[in-house]
Amino acid sequence: MSRQIVLDTETTGLSAESGDRVIELGCVELFARKLTGNDLHIYFNPERESHEDALKVHGLTTDFLRDKPKFATLGNDIIEYLRGAELIIHNAAFDVGFLNKEFERAGLPLLRTFVSEVTDTLAMAKLVYPGKRNSLDALCDRFGVDRSNRTFHGAKLDAQLLADVYINLTRGQDALLIDVSSSEPVQGTTVVAIDLTQFELPVIMAAEHELAAHDAVLTQLDKSSNGKTVFRQNA
Numbered sequence: 001m002s003r004q005i006v007l008d009t010e011t012t013g014l015s016a017e018s019g020d021r022v023i024e025l026g027c028v029e030l031f032a033r034k035l036t037g038n039d040l041h042i043y044f045n046p047e048r049e050s051h052e053d054a055l056k057v058h059g060l061t062t063d064f065l066r067d068k069p070k071f072a073t074l075g076n077d078i079i080e081y082l083r084g085a086e087l088i089i090h091n092a093a094f095d096v097g098f099l100n101k102e103f104e105r106a107g108l109p110l111l112r113t114f115v116s117e118v119t120d121t122l123a124m125a126k127l128v129y130p131g132k133r134n135s136l137d138a139l140c141d142r143f144g145v146d147r148s149n150r151t152f153h154g155a156k157l158d159a160q161l162l163a164d165v166y167i168n169l170t171r172g173q174d175a176l177l178i179d180v181s182s183s184e185p186v187q188g189t190t191v192v193a194i195d196l197t198q199f200e201l202p203v204i205m206a207a208e209h210e211l212a213a214h215d216a217v218l219t220q221l222d223k224s225s226n227g228k229t230v231f232r233q234n235a
Contacts, residue, residue, distance in 0.1 A: 002031075002032075002086055002116075003029065003030075003031050003084065003085045003086070004029070004030040004031070004033075004085060004086045004087075004088055005027050005028070005029055005030075005081075005082055005085040005086070005087050005088065006027065006028040006029075006030065006087075006088040006089075006159045006160075006162050006163040006166060007025070007026070007027050007028075007082075007087050007088065007089050007095060007159060008025075008026045008089070008090070008095065008155040008156075008158040008159040008162065009022050009024060009025055009026070009095045009098055009099065009155050010022075010023050010024035010054075010057075010058040010060060010153060010154065010155045011023060011054065011098055012046050012048055012049065012050040012051060012054055013050065013051040013053075013054050014051075014054070016097050016098045016100075016101040017097075017101070019048065020048075020051075020054075020098070021044070021046035021047070021048060021071070021098075021102070022044055022046070022071060022098050022099065022102050023043065023044050023046045023050065023058070023060050023065055024041075024042070024043050024044065024058065024060060024154065024155040024156075025040065025041070025042045025044070025078065025099075025155055026039075026040070026041050026154065026155030026156030026157070026158065026159040026160075027039055027040040027041070027081065027082070027159060028156075028159045028160055028162075028163045029085075030088075030163060030166075033167060035163065039156070039159075040078070040081050041155070041156040042068075042069070042074060042078075043060070043064075043065060043068040044065065044068055044069060044070060044071045044074075045065050045066060045067070045068045045069065045070050046065065047070065049062055050062070057152065057153050058152055058153050058154065059152040071102045071105075071106065072102075072105065072106035075102070075103060075106040075108045076108065079103075079108065079109070079114055082111070082114065082115055083114045083115070084114070084115070084116055085115055085116060086115070086116050086117050086118075086119060087111070087115050087117070087118045087119065088119050088121060088162065088163070088166050089118060089119070089120060089121065089162075090120070090121045090122050090136050090158075090162050090165075091120065091122045092118050092119070092120035092121075092122070092123075093120070096111055096118060099111060121139075121162060121165065121166055121169060122134060123220070124169055124170075124217070124220050125139055125169060127216040127217070127219065127220055128169065128213050128216050128217060129142075136158060136161060136162060136165065139165045139168075139169070140161055140164075140165060143164070143165055143168035143169075145161055145164040145165055145168070147161055170217065171217070
């Protein structure tokens, strides 16, 4: 089973190369596509002011961040938490660029050396919904993910929302999994045998747009697995 970390950051601005810093890291762990509760949420003292536009987005003031730890002091702990996991990130280039810059400043290894891979949900959404709005907000609305308590952008909250979006975007495959860990009926229940030969099940063919969406997801999986998608191999 693969361990996945849905990750988001908040920053002082838009350019890591120009000196903007990570001020919040939010991570939500999935194992076998289920939330585990083994999450990570940290605020950092960036040692600089946030740009005005960035402050309007995240609302994290300099006074609030002043007594928070510096990224370098927790860098090794973050690496150990992320080690070996697949990272699920919306617009991954932005967050990866900022985190790598923070690791570089601290003299620590870059993400690619200790995570298994990085999956960009923005790229996935663009494949499945070409020409549509594919921001996190737009995807939440499309999939009916509740974001009513999201006044400001926050790394932990956005990671939680993205975890729901990711499950929906990948067709909610967890709903197809059947718990076969126990063959014993739950106490107080009655198991009724049904003769399925009595039923004539209709065959519903996929529509063209559904086939196209399915093919787009397989194409993304092909890229992530270097052409080793099991579905295509067994088709």
